[in-house]
Amino acid sequence: MGQLQHEILEILRKNSRISDEEIAVMLGTDVESVKTAIKEMEEKGIITGYKTLIDWEKAHEDVVTAYIEVRVTPQREHGFDKVAERIYQYPQVKACSLMSGGFDLFVVVEGKTMKEVALFVAEKLATIDSVLSTSTHFVLKNYKDNGVIFNRNGKDEREAVVL
Amino acid sequence: MNIKDKVKPNILATPPSGIRKYFDLINEMKDAISLGIGEPDFETPWIIREEGIYSLEKGKTFYSSNAGFIELREEIAKYMARKYNLHYDPRTEILVTVGGSEAIDIALRTFAGPGDEVIIPEPSFVAYRGCTMFCGATPVSLELKAEHQFRIQPEQLEECITDRTAAIIIPYPNNPTGAIMEYEDYARIVEVLRDKDIVVISDELYAELNYRGRHVSIAQFPEMKDKTIVINGFSKAFAMTGWRIGFVCGHHDAIEQMKKIHQYAVMCSPTTAQFAAIEALRNGEPEVRRMVDEYNRRRRVMYDGFNRMGLTCFEPFGAFYCFPDIRSTGLTSDEFCERLLREEKVLTVPGNAFGACGEGFVRATYATSLDNILEALKRIGRFVEKVRAENRYAGAVTA
Numbered sequence: 218m219g220q221l222q223h224e225i226l227e228i229l230r231k232n233s234r235i236s237d238e239e240i241a242v243m244l245g246t247d248v249e250s251v252k253t254a255i256k257e258m259e260e261k262g263i264i265t266g267y268k269t270l271i272d273w274e275k276a277h278e279d280v281v282t283a284y285i286e287v288r289v290t291p292q293r294e295h296g297f298d299k300v301a302e303r304i305y306q307y308p309q310v311k312a313c314s315l316m317s318g319g320f321d322l323f324v325v326v327e328g329k330t331m332k333e334v335a336l337f338v339a340e341k342l343a344t345i346d347s348v349l350s351t352s353t354h355f356v357l358k359n360y361k362d363n364g365v366i367f368n369r370n371g372k373d374e375r376e377a378v379v380l
Numbered sequence: 381m382n383i384k385d386k387v388k389p390n391i392l393a394t395p396p397s398g399i400r401k402y403f404d405l406i407n408e409m410k411d412a413i414s415l416g417i418g419e420p421d422f423e424t425p426w427i428i429r430e431e432g433i434y435s436l437e438k439g440k441t442f443y444s445s446n447a448g449f450i451e452l453r454e455e456i457a458k459y460m461a462r463k464y465n466l467h468y469d470p471r472t473e474i475l476v477t478v479g480g481s482e483a484i485d486i487a488l489r490t491f492a493g494p495g496d497e498v499i500i501p502e503p504s505f506v507a508y509r510g511c512t513m514f515c516g517a518t519p520v521s522l523e524l525k526a527e528h529q530f531r532i533q534p535e536q537l538e539e540c541i542t543d544r545t546a547a548i549i550i551p552y553p554n555n556p557t558g559a560i561m562e563y564e565d566y567a568r569i570v571e572v573l574r575d576k577d578i579v580v581i582s583d584e585l586y587a588e589l590n591y592r593g594r595h596v597s598i599a600q601f602p603e604m605k606d607k608t609i610v611i612n613g614f615s616k617a618f619a620m621t622g623w624r625i626g627f628v629c630g631h632h633d634a635i636e637q638m639k640k641i642h643q644y645a646v647m648c649s650p651t652t653a654q655f656a657a658i659e660a661l662r663n664g665e666p667e668v669r670r671m672v673d674e675y676n677r678r679r680r681v682m683y684d685g686f687n688r689m690g691l692t693c694f695e696p697f698g699a700f701y702c703f704p705d706i707r708s709t710g711l712t713s714d715e716f717c718e719r720l721l722r723e724e725k726v727l728t729v730p731g732n733a734f735g736a737c738g739e740g741f742v743r744a745t746y747a748t749s750l751d752n753i754l755e756a757l758k759r760i761g762r763f764v765e766k767v768r769a770e771n772r773y774a775g776a777v778t779a
Binding site (some may be wrong): 239243244373376 | 397399402403406407412414416417418419421505506555556673677678680681684727729733734748750754
């Protein structure tokens with residue numbers, strides 16, 4: 218990956234709403250180069266989407282998140298991929314990763330209530346054939362997400378004029 | 381007795397910084413954006429803060445040696461060698477100071493006194509002039525020009541030198557202009573200074589914030605090294621302004637004398653800051669890169685913004701300031717800044733606060749968030765349009 222692409226990613230990972238024009242100015246290049254670089258990264262799947270970080274608590278919307286450790290029996294020929302696929306197809310599953318260590322799959326599930334999430338785990342996740350066990354951890358409070366600290370006092374407390 | 385009558389004339393004659401007015405105005409305002417703050421907007425990186433906290437937890441609350449902990453001076457020696465190819469003996473040629481400010485003060489007090497002249501390129505940081513006057517010496521302004529990108533020209537330097545010249549300040553990367561001096565620029569003024577008995581006080585606090593190649597120090601010229609006092613520190617590079625820690629490097633005969641003033645005036649630099657600074661030099665480099673990259677992006681945005689609205693701005697390659705020329709608005713620096721603050725709630729600093737020759741310019745810092753910069757540029761653009769419309773109207777009426 219080129220230097221320009223790398224620098225564009227540095228900017229976009231912090232603010233995906235920034236315009237191509239603004240990126241071009243920030244990097245001292247022209248808009249066309251930025252557009253081309255971004256398009257190429259989208260096509261190659263380097264950039265897979267543009268999301269918004271939301272503090273749902275402040276939005277007064279109920280979102281419950283659970284981190285679930287799943288132990289599974291790997292299948293011949295497919296290893297863990299097939300069972301992972303069965304799990305990540307559910308829209309309730311926001312993330313799914315194969316892990317080293319004491320369990321196999323790490324699954325992040327979101328729902329409106331704890332009950333909803335618990336039922337999903339009991340009825341859908343735990344009942345998949347190769348799933349041996351699940352261990353569900355509910356998130357009580359988010360301090361930091363994707364490099365962003367929540368509830369930080371962002372006030373500029375510097376003196377207004379310093380020579 | 382009126383105590384003011386007893387104050388020494390050279391102290392009385394030193395003007396206070398001329399920006400009090402703006403300070404009072406902005407404090408009454410809501411939603412004002414300050415582009416007037418000459419310090420990083422980043423908090424000190426956590427690894428550095430954590431080291432300071434740890435030192436306090438361990439009860440390390442005592443004086444250090446006057447010159448600073450030897451571990452810190454050794455790290456400074458390595459840093460100066462690695463970054464700038466400058467070699468100083470940590471035992472005798474490095475002194476840890478209370479910020480760059482103390483270093484400026486003790487350097488001037490050591491080498492300038494009544495009857496002496498100190499050459500100060502201006503516009504520049506206000507302390508040089510103040511500290512020179514406190515010593516009873518006379519500041520001689522070397523007026524930097526936008527057409528020279530605010531770099532010192534050898535002919536100008538020749539003109540400023542008299543047989544009373546004791547010292548010259550070399551302030552690059554520069555506050556308030558954002559100018560830098562490159563190797564060739566130094567080569568040309570070294571020609572002038574080489575055979576003169578003039579002490580060079582090189583304030584390199586912004587050395588890390590150079591957006592065009594590597595920072596050059598005049599002390600890198602072998603014939604200049606022994607007569608140059610290099611001032612550097614942690615405030616700007618590592619976002620450590622409030623910790624008050626800097627350092628000065630030079631010939632051991634100079635450091636030994638400066639150390640006496642330092643010892644009697646402040647004993648030693650804050651030790652919590654010294655412990656934090658050791659960590660900064662050992663492991664802070666990636667954090668510095670992160671901040672410099674961020675400044676650089678904002679720099680381009682602000683530089684581009686000023687030029688777009690027709691406020692000519694030379695491209696600043698250092699520090700975190702833009703210094704646009706506002707003469708096309710027909711306003712003085714003071715009028716521009718006061719009206720901009722009252723009418724659009726954006727604070728910039730008039731160029732003449734940094735020396736009379738800064739008139740016609742304003743200083744705007746990009747050490748603030750990108751959102752603030754973009755919003756401020758929008759407001760300044762609106763303001764400049766309004767002033768131009770007024771000028772056209774006034775022109776039409778008188779015509």
